[in-house]
Amino acid sequence: xxxxxxxxxxxxxxxxxxxxxxxxxxxxxxxxxxxxxxxxxxxxxxxxxxxxxxxxxxxxxxxxxxxxxxxxxxxxxxxxxxxxxxxxxxxxxxxxxxxxxxxxxxxxxxxxxxxxxxxxxxxxxxxxxxxxxxxxxxxxxxxxxxxxxxxxxxxxxxxxxxxxxxxxxxxxxxxxxxxxxxxxxxxxxxxxxxxxxxxxxxxxxxxxxxxxxxxxxxxxxxxxxxxxxxxxxxxxxxxxxxxxxxxxxxxxxxxxxxxxxxxxxxxxxxxxxxxxxxxxxxxxxxxxxxxxxxxxxxxxxxxxxxxxxxxxxxxxxxxxxxxxxxxxxxxxxxxxxxxxxxxxxxxxxxxxxxxxxxxxxxxxxxxxxxxxxxxxxxxxxxxxxxxxxxxxxxxxxxxxxxxxxxxxxxxxxxxxxxxxxxxxxxxxxxxxxxxxxxxxxxxxxxxxxxxxxxxxxxxxxxxxxxxxxxxxxxxxxxxxxxxxxxxxxxxxxxxxxxxxxxxxxxxxxxxxxxxxxxxxxxxxxxxxxxxxxxxxxxxxxxxxxxxxxxxxxxxxxxxxxxxxxxxxxxxxxxxxxxxxxxxxxxxxxxxxxxxxxxxxxxxxxxxxxxxxxxxxxxxxxxxxxxxxxxxx
Amino acid sequence: xxxxxxxxxxxxxxxxxxxxxxxxxxxxxxxxxxxxxxxxxxxxxxxxxxxxxxxxxxxxxxxxxxxxxxxx
Numbered sequence: 001x002x003x004x005x006x007x008x009x010x011x012x013x014x015x016x017x018x019x020x021x022x023x024x025x026x027x028x029x030x031x032x033x034x035x036x037x038x039x040x041x042x043x044x045x046x047x048x049x050x051x052x053x054x055x056x057x058x059x060x061x062x063x064x065x066x067x068x069x070x071x072x073x074x075x076x077x078x079x080x081x082x083x084x085x086x087x088x089x090x091x092x093x094x095x096x097x098x099x100x101x102x103x104x105x106x107x108x109x110x111x112x113x114x115x116x117x118x119x120x121x122x123x124x125x126x127x128x129x130x131x132x133x134x135x136x137x138x139x140x141x142x143x144x145x146x147x148x149x150x151x152x153x154x155x156x157x158x159x160x161x162x163x164x165x166x167x168x169x170x171x172x173x174x175x176x177x178x179x180x181x182x183x184x185x186x187x188x189x190x191x192x193x194x195x196x197x198x199x200x201x202x203x204x205x206x207x208x209x210x211x212x213x214x215x216x217x218x219x220x221x222x223x224x225x226x227x228x229x230x231x232x233x234x235x236x237x238x239x240x241x242x243x244x245x246x247x248x249x250x251x252x253x254x255x256x257x258x259x260x261x262x263x264x265x266x267x268x269x270x271x272x273x274x275x276x277x278x279x280x281x282x283x284x285x286x287x288x289x290x291x292x293x294x295x296x297x298x299x300x301x302x303x304x305x306x307x308x309x310x311x312x313x314x315x316x317x318x319x320x321x322x323x324x325x326x327x328x329x330x331x332x333x334x335x336x337x338x339x340x341x342x343x344x345x346x347x348x349x350x351x352x353x354x355x356x357x358x359x360x361x362x363x364x365x366x367x368x369x370x371x372x373x374x375x376x377x378x379x380x381x382x383x384x385x386x387x388x389x390x391x392x393x394x395x396x397x398x399x400x401x402x403x404x405x406x407x408x409x410x411x412x413x414x415x416x417x418x419x420x421x422x423x424x425x426x427x428x429x430x431x432x433x434x435x436x437x438x439x440x441x442x443x444x445x446x447x448x449x450x451x452x453x454x455x456x457x458x459x460x461x462x463x464x465x466x467x468x469x470x471x472x473x474x475x476x477x478x479x480x481x482x483x484x485x486x487x488x489x490x491x492x493x494x495x496x497x498x499x500x501x502x503x504x505x506x507x508x509x510x511x512x513x514x515x516x517x518x519x520x521x522x523x524x525x526x527x528x529x530x531x532x533x534x535x536x537x538x539x540x541x542x543x544x545x546x547x548x549x550x551x552x553x554x555x556x557x558x559x560x561x562x563x564x565x566x567x568x569x570x571x572x573x574x575x576x577x578x579x580x581x582x583x584x585x586x587x588x589x590x591x592x593x594x595x596x597x598x599x600x601x602x603x604x605x606x607x608x609x610x611x612x613x614x615x616x617x618x619x620x621x622x623x624x625x626x627x628x629x630x631x632x
Numbered sequence: 633x634x635x636x637x638x639x640x641x642x643x644x645x646x647x648x649x650x651x652x653x654x655x656x657x658x659x660x661x662x663x664x665x666x667x668x669x670x671x672x673x674x675x676x677x678x679x680x681x682x683x684x685x686x687x688x689x690x691x692x693x694x695x696x697x698x699x700x701x702x703x704x
Contacts (some may be wrong), residue, residue, distance in 0.1 A: 008642075008699075065695040071645070111642045118668055126668055229666075229673075242648060297644040304668040475637075 005112060010472070012108050016101065019051035023097050041086070044093035052079060052100035074253070075103050078284040082607060085284075089277050090109035098608040099288060105194045106615030113622045114297060117305070120626075127180045127199035128220045132164040133210060146215040153211050157202045166218040167209040169194050174205035181223065182314040182562040189329055193348075199223065222553065225563075226318055227311045234300075234318035237582050241299045245292035245475055252597070256286035259601060278603065285600035288610045289593055296623035298585040302628045306578030309629035315571045322557040326575040327542050330520035332568065333510060334472050335534075336478035336488055338527035340565060341453040345374055347382035349432055349450040360446060364439055367405045367414040370395050375435060376403075381413075398422070402437075413440040420445075433487040452484070455491055458566040463492050465569035469576075475513060477506050477534070514539070525568055542568060576630045585621045592617045635682055636673045639665065650700055653692040657667035659685035672702060 005013065026043055049056075052075075059076035082096035087247045135154040146164040148156060154170065157163050164175075164296060175187040178200045187203055190196055199220035215221060234242075246398050260283030303320035310317050315453055317323050332424040337343050351355045365383035369392055380387070395405040401422065402415010413423055420427040425445050430436045434452025438445070463474060472588035475496040478485045485499035498509050514537075524531075524538035527545055532555040535541030543556035545563030553559055560567045596613050599605035606614075634656035641647050647667040654672065659680035664673045674689065676682055686704045693700050 061698055107643075114644070118670075122669065245645065245648070292645060296648060300644065300668065 009108060009111060012104060015051055019047040019097065019101055022047035022050065023094065023101065041083075041093060044083075044097060046365065048079070048083070048093075048097050048100060051097065051104055052076070055100065055103075056080075059526060065079060074249075074287045078287040078607065081280065081284045085277055095607055099611060102611040102615065104287075105373065106611060108617050109615060110297070110622070113619060114301065117301065117622060117626050120629075122308075127162070128224050129162040129164040129198075132215075133161075133610050141441060149211055149215060151211055151214055155209050155211060155300070156206065157209060158206050159202055159204055161202055162220075163196055163198050163200050163202065163209065163213045164218070164220070165209070165215050166197050166213040167195075167211040169196055170208045170210050172205050172207040174202045174207050177201040177203050180312075181219065191510065198284060217378055223311070223316060226316055226553070226559075227307060229318075235303060235324040237324060237579075237586070238299050238303065238320060241295050241586070245296050248292045248295075250370055252286055255597075256283040259283040259286060281607075282600055284604050285605065285610050286597060287606050288607050289596045289600065289614055290350060293588045295586070295621075298589060298625050299582055301622060302578060302582045302625040304587060306574060306581075306628035307628055309475050310571065310574050312629075313570065313574075314557040315567055315574065316561065317571075317575075318557050318559070322540055323575045324559065325521045325580055326523065327574060327579040328519060328521045329523045329540065330471055330518075331473040331475065331513065331522040332466055333475040333477060333513060333522065333538065334494075335506075335524075335526035336476055336480055337484060339456075339525055339563075340459045340476070340492060341455050343453065343527065344630065345378040345435070345451050346454055347378060347449050348434065348452050348454070351428070351430060351432070351448050351450065354444075354446055360439060360449070362573065363407055363410075363412055363441070363446075364414050364437065364449065366392050366407045367395075367403050367412045371397070371403065375437065375451060379437070379449070382449075410441050411443070414438075435483050453488075455488065456563065456565055458564055460492055462565035462568055463494060465566070466572070467493075467568060469572055471572070473513075477501055477509055479503070479506075503531065503533065506531060507537055510537055523568075525565075527563070542571070574628075581624055581628050584622055587600045588624075589617050589621055633676045633680075633682070634673060635676070636671050637686070638703040639670050639672045640703075641667070641670070641697060642699075645698065646697040649696040650693045653696045654689045657685065657689045657692050660689065663689075 023164050026047070029043075055072050056076050058072040062073050072493070079096045079099045082099060083093060086093040086096060129146065131143050131150050133141050133156040134144050135141055135156050141156050149165055155165060155167070159174070169190050169192050171192060173189065173191045175189045176196065177187050180201070181197065181199045190207070195212075196207075197220075198218040231525075260280045264279045267273065267275065287558070300320070303323060306323055307320065308316045310323075317326075334340050341488055343520055347361065350360060361379065362385065365380045365385070366387060368379050369387040369389070382551040393406045395403060397403050398415065398419060400412065400418070402419040404411070404413045404419075404423075406412070413419060413425070414437060416436065417427060418440065420440065423440065423443070425440045425443060427438045427440075427445055427448065430448055430450060432452075434448045434450045436448050436450060438448045440446055466474060473496065474494045475498070476485065476489050476494050479501055480499060482499040485497050489495070489497045501509060510522075510524060521539035523540045523542060524534050525542040525544060526535055527543070535543060535555040540558060541556040542558045542560060543553065544560045544567075558571060560571070592613055596605055596610045600610055638684070639647075639650070641650060644667045647665045651663055651665040654660055654665070654674060659677050660674055661677045662675040665671075666673070674682070674686075676685060682704070686702070690702050690704075693702065
């Protein structure tokens with residue numbers, strides 16, 4: 001703890017120890033009767049001033065600057081009041097010193113605890129390296145400020161080092177630890193030609209990277225900036241606490257005046273003894289509890305910890321307000337393609353084939369080898385072999401229908417039903433869901449392949465967890481055909497499906513879903529490709545797989561760094577945990593303060609019990625806030 | 633124009649007070665103090681010169697919190 005202290009904190013610590021020692025010493029000295037008690041008073045001033053001089057000075061300055069109601073003024077007023085009371089009545093000066101002493105201990109503790117947690121959260125998010133190793137044209141390597149590296153420069157990243165700038169690997173291979181960005185613990189292996197993003201750590205090998213962005217626009221910088229700026233978008237709880245703090249101090253001070261002056265006056269009027277001094281002591285206790293710091297610190301700290309912890313799992317939240325809104329979500333709307341499905345077409349089935357599967361795929365792939373259509377690409381991928389261009393001749397493409405070509409001397413036709421009709425080849429009708437590709441050789445029907453999008457790993461589990469968490473409305477929006485949409489929805493266990501929507505129709509459907517008056521919110525999760533308007537229209541827009549996609553990062557409120565749908569329920573549970581802690585802290589801090597005020601007014605709790613309670617609440621609230629950093 | 637400065641301040645309430653003080657300074661349109669990252673983001677009014685405004689911001693902040701620091 002001592003190591004983390006700055007100079008000012010150390011000075012306060014020394015003053016605390018010194019004043020504490022003097023205070024204890026004076027406590028045991030029998031000085032009461034010397035010079036009518038003035039000697040004791042004078043001696044007690046030594047620890048009092050040792051520990052409290054700066055507060056007295058600040059209080060004076062506050063009055064001069066017409067900012068009287070700050071905690072320095074209150075503490076100065078309360079402790080001086082206690083001193084005067086001690087002189088005129090009780091002969092007990094220890095309390096005045098104790099008030100200052102405990103107040104300073106509390107402040108020191110708070111400043112250390114907050115500073116430490118602030119640092120540990122900031123460290124968690126520190127994915128941005130401070131330097132880059134630029135490779136010069138003569139092969140030498142120089143260490144430079146990453147801001148100075150221009151686009152197209154070559155940088156070297158050794159094993160164990162963080163990639164400072166986004167780029168493309170030119171030489172070497174390594175396995176990358178992407179966990180700081182995505183929360184994914186399995187390393188990714190990269191080779192020359194692969195894109196790499198900043199913030200990842202090269203684990204095994206040395207690579208040379210050609211930069212494609214400047215440092216400031218690289219992923220790591222952008223992510224960090226986003227998370228750091230997140231706390232400037234304040235949540236309603238934070239706004240509430242700030243407003244509350246503004247009225248809290250004046251109200252408690254007014255109550256103190258009432259207690260110290262009005263109550264004894266009323267008692268006098270009623271013919272009771274005034275007991276002015278007793279009531280003034282109680283009023284001073286009020287002033288001691290009037291600082292709202294425990295409240296003011298614990299709520300934003302909780303959000304900060306929550307946002308920091310989430311970013312560690314690859315969930316970037318753009319503001320505390322979104323975390324708050326997310327915790328109240330009861331409707332989750334999904335885009336289909338690219339979100340719940342991979343958005344990549346794969347050959348899923350082969351039907352009615354008269355030759356074996358491999359050979360059929362080979363012919364299909366060869367026929368389509370000249371095409372870059374997604375269907376053609378998926379055929380080539382499914383086959384897996386390399387195309388020998390010499391085997392394919394006379395390629396003829398029929399737009400929207402398919403391809404005819406001569407492969408190994410055979411006349412092949414690969415395409416949809418329309419192509420088969422054009423060539424008058426009878427074909428069978430497929431009952432499967434997806435795109436059907438028919439094949440024919442020399443006028444003979446061979447069979448057909450079924451190509452469809454596949455569901456992402458974890459998508460059904462994600463839906464299940466969401467349902468278990470009380471999200472009762474799951475809706476799927478898609479531009480795809482009804483049949484495919486129903487099929488995917490069935491696999492995911494979603495019943496509410498809106499298919500064959502154009503992008504602007506998606507917005508309209510979302511708006512009808514938003515039309516209801518509840519405190520619950522609606523989440524839209526999409527892959528950020530052509531659903532930006534929907535992302536921004538929803539209460540909370542979640543963009544998935546955002547590594548590198550600027551449009552998605554712009555439009556969304558929450559960004560998932562990878563495309564695992566299971567991150568959606570995870571984000572929801574993080575948000576709920578964070579809000580639970582915020583509520584705990586608000587109720588706890590307010591509750592203890594209220595209790596202290598009541599006990600103080602009744603004369604049961606003295607001044608330094610009040611301080612103790614105040615500091616205790618603050619420390620517990622800070623420690624509670626830090627819990628938001630860790631997952632479930 | 634928007635600029636971000638590092639600050640040094642000890643407590644959250646003091647940070648909130650600095651934010652208020654900065655907002656009321658002439659030439660400042662808006663100000664957000666982030667206590668967690670110890671950063672102050674100042675949006676200047678049209679035509680205001682940050683080099684001229686910031687010393688006044690610091691003075692205003694010092695009035696409410698005598699031992700705060702703004703690095704500009």
